[in-house]
Amino acid sequence: MSDFDELAERRRKNLKLIQFNKDDQSLVESDKPKETFADVGGLEDVKKKIRMNFIMPLKQPELFAAYGKEAGGSLLLFGPPGCGKTFLARAVAGEIDANFMHIELQAILSMYAGQTEHNLHDIFEKARLNKPCVIFIDELDAMGGSRHQMRQHHDRMLVNQLLLELDGLQAQNDNVFVIGATNTPWYLDSALRRPGRFNHLVFVPPPEETERETILQLKLAGKPMGSIDLKKIAADTRLFSGADLEQLVQDAVESALERMFESGEIEPITQNDMKNALKSRKATTLEWFSTARNYATFSDVNKDYQVILDYMKKHGVK
């Protein structure tokens, strides 16, 4: 291992994951997860786009500056639920060796519910103290929903504050990066999409067939298994999200458990268990695509969601 690698490894070990704790309404620190892009199965196009627009300009700013591209900005991941947006955000943090601050719905909700001591400014300040830091705002639509639809003054204040903090990032903070994730990008305030804010929009689609096979393998790993044709199951689970596949495996495990209670012996999970589980499940992403198509067709003035229509056409989503 070279000195540089050793230094990077030591730095990586000191990195932190800062998360909101629902029970005592505070920000807590824990060890940073070690995911990188290598741990993200598939999503090659998505990873390439993030590398080109987000990671490379940070690692080699001078090269990109020659083409007039600046490092930074913020990244917005959108797509159906359960397709790995959170995992991808963690991997981005891993790729740039940064602390990772995970802001979930409960943390955002606590800001609305009146715990002013956990306001947005504190979170950004904490990130600035822990540079380099990626702030990952899950369910961004809850925090940055359209101001027009917000009737209450205090609702709008949080969006305005977020805009202020994002602009602050550009003006005075280096090495603080913001990644947002949402299932409903159409609810976001349009001001969040201006340059310097969430200007890199990345669609995270459901896993492809080979990715589904890998996910199924991972979910079944360590469990008693009979002979299962995962290729076949992967082919039959078109548009299933990672979460859907996990549910499928859970259903199959339950069938095997039932048999075990009857026979009193360890019963392996069989192809039949998987097939039966598949009969009672359908891709939850279908509902998302149906909504997304409506927004892409009727409401997409800037053609941001053309990628969804293209995806649907390519995969024959009706």
Added chain:
Amino acid sequence: MYESNDQALRAVYQLISWRRYKEALEETQQLLRKQPEDPDLFALLGQIYLGMSDHEKALHWSDEALKQDPDHQMAWYIRIVVYYERDDDAAFYEALPEAQRIDPYETNYYFFHANLLNKKGKYKEAKEKILQALAIDSQSPMLLAILSYTEALLGNVSESHRLDRQAIQYDSENPQLLMYLAWAAGTRGDYKLQETYMRTVVRIDPDNKQHRDEYLSALQQSQWLYRAVLWPTKFLRRLKPWQILAIWIVAGIIFRPLLLGFIVLYIAAHWISKGIVHVRVFGWGRRGT
């Protein structure tokens, strides 16, 4: 956990406003564990189920709230909305007097009532109801919009137009309000304005099927070919049903070829304009909504 019930309630209302009903249900159920007989929480559950369009459960929790407090305003409101949305007119009319006795200043009750009357063609009675509501809240853009529509149905074009301007000054981003103004514009024969309003409606909320269908219909009506063929219906709309039937019979006897020609032209105009709209919105080779 939240420090107080107030904070937890605020979180529930916030979740409802984000349409995150599942999470709102979880938070409310946690509150209910602490106060298992609180009619406000029962009504809140009813409100959440109403948002989820689960009318059965909404009614159930409204009933539970009313068992604890027979005069619970929100519980009565939920009942009225459920009956209205289900098109259960008999139950609606039975519950309305009690709901209005408990909450006489709720203008939505007048709004729902006026809508039902408009549907039945009782425009004058509908107008009366809206005017009663406007006496309570004279600046409600929603009431002004439905009044604009009702005036248009009554043939009072200039009054409908004046109310349209007034409503839009107060609110130009509420899809429901804009849809009423679109209907009013369409009834006045202002198809361009109707299309403009419906385009905004569908941009704000394209996931609502009614909004999409109404927008496509507005686009179709703005086609000159369709409008030209539709022109006689503007005149026919003012007549009573028996008068229309008599005209059809007379026309059928005297001008049969002309009548058949009109029917063919009408059907052709309908499908050609529908096809043009489809290609404009969805492009070639894509299915519609």
